[in-house]
Amino acid sequence: MTLSIALAASSDQQQWDDFVSTQASASPYHRFAWGQAVSSAYGFTPRYFVAKQDQQIVGILPTIAMAKPLLKNKLCSLPYCDVAGPLATDDKIANELIMSANQYAAQNKLATMQLRRLASHDESEPEQQWQGHKVSMQMALPETSDALLASFKSKLRSQIRKAEKNGLHAETGVSEKLLQDFYEVMLVNMRALGSPIHSYQWFQAIINHYQSQCLLSVVYKDDIAVGGGLILKNGTSAAIPWASTKAEFNRLAPNMLLYWSLLAHCADHGIERFDFGRSTFGEGTFKFKTQWGAKPHLLVWDDYHKGQLAADLPVINKAGADSKLSGMVKSWVVGGWQRLPLQLTGSLGPKLRKYIDL
Incomplete structure (x- = not known):
């Protein structure tokens, strides 16, 4: 079956959300509504990539094109939240979506493309090494x-x-x-x-x-x-x-x-699953969320420059990485x-x- 990847249209919203609702790793931020809210409140442009086979959605990648005064423009999946990135029925389709997003970024002079996601099992370090890392705190209900x-x-x-x-x-x-x-x-x-x-x-x-x-x-x-x-x-x-x-x-x-x-x-x-949001492993909000029964899942934010990851290893979102300002400033x-x-x-x-x- 031929795979096609294109920018989603408003007519894709219902099928998009239906697909997202069936994906075990999906977050509420993957829904079409997030991009609509960003667009209507802040004027940034949603660029939602959709992969289809036989007119059926088999993968999605929501991104927002962000123009920042005096800073480099970026394509982000997704701003104002912790977790997004591609959802697909297999890894090959997910990679195709990432390639398409990188191509779009290059063609539209967006300096970087950033994916915010949970670490895979292979990427996760032993938990005793997570001190200072950013984690998503999640709980089964x-x-x-x-x-x-x-x-x-x-x-x-x-x-x-x-x-x-x-x-x-x-x-x-x-x-x-x-x-x-x-x-x-x-x-x-x-x-x-x-x-x-x-x-x-x-x-x-x-x-x-x-x-x-x-x-x-x-x-x-x-x-x-x-x-x-x-x-x-x-x-x-x-x-x-x-x-x-x-x-x-x-x-x-x-x-x-x-x-x-x-x-x-x-x-x-x-x-069945409640996401308490981002915390720094071992610090105050981490402990508050742990008392409810939430468990940590390591966060990875991948930065792509000209279609290539910025480093050989995924960029782990660590404490202090949220800002380039020095501690004093x-x-x-x-x-x-x-x-x-x-x-x-x-x-x-x-x-x-x-x-x-x-």
């Missing part, structure tokens, strides 16, 4: 929230109850109010972290394009939003790309109720951002965040 709660250690269950005893409650859905409250928490937390925030329009675009495959949870103390998170779904998997709490309320354990509300929803709605930038007025970080942050593809 049982069929019900009751079974999930029963599987937790007593200390974890008591932390969830502590949040409830402290007068916190969680609300889930996709309403405009929940989005506004979620974003207000994100705005406060991202300034505290010294990091630019995504635009409000970005999260609106995510909800508009993911629709039923998206869910917000906001934790409240009385009428005050103190924590918020957003999950994306694909088939029987889900991921949480964004979660935040307000530091002054952390003594009340809002993060425990936040994650429990989303994990419980997933367990009760057919989700990075600390100065973070400290300066934390001292800015909240309103200014809300207006300036999205203008910068658009070009930060991490």
Whole structure:
């Protein structure tokens, strides 16, 4: 059978998503909606490669062409998330998709093509050598929230109850109010972290394009939003790309109720695998996610230059590789951002965040 590879059209969306939903290694970021959200919120161009045999999809590779002021342009699979790369029925088709993406990058003067993926079994080093590496923290879920709660250690269950005893409650859905409250928490937390925030329009675009495959949870103390998170779904998997709490309320354990509300929803709605997102092996967020039962999977980000890998070995996404700034300069930038007025970080942050593809 003849294999054809082309750029996907909008008419391919349903077949594309149907294919993605059947792939065990797929993430919610592989869905057509991610590129649509990037395009509508930030104006970057999705270049979604699709491989077909007898008019049936047998492989996909979603990429975004990113133009950055004063920086080299790149083709990325995918920006603003941890894991994407090709999905295909066999390795040969996956390699053909990668070749096509590299050819497109060369023809359109894109300096690099980057694939973000999980390490294969052959690439994975012994876990005792993972210190400082970036990992994806993933967890298998049982069929019900009751079974999930029963599987937790007593200390974890008591932390969830502590949040409830402290007068916190969680609300889930996709309403405009929940989005506004979620974003207000994100705005406060991202300034505290010294990091630019995504635009409000970005999260609106995510909800508009993911629709039923998206869910917000906001934790409240009385009428005050103190924590918020957003999950994306694909088939029987889900991921949480964004979660935040307000530091002054952390003594009340809002993060425990936040994650429990989303994990419980997933367990009760057919989700079998939950992706807690990226962490540095052995550090704070890694330990937080481990207590829920998440297991680490090594992340690999491959950079291609003129169709060739940048190094003989895959580029492992290590701690510190997220930025080319020296530690001293990075600390100065973070400290300066934390001292800015909240309103200014809300207006300036999205203008910068658009070009930060991490």
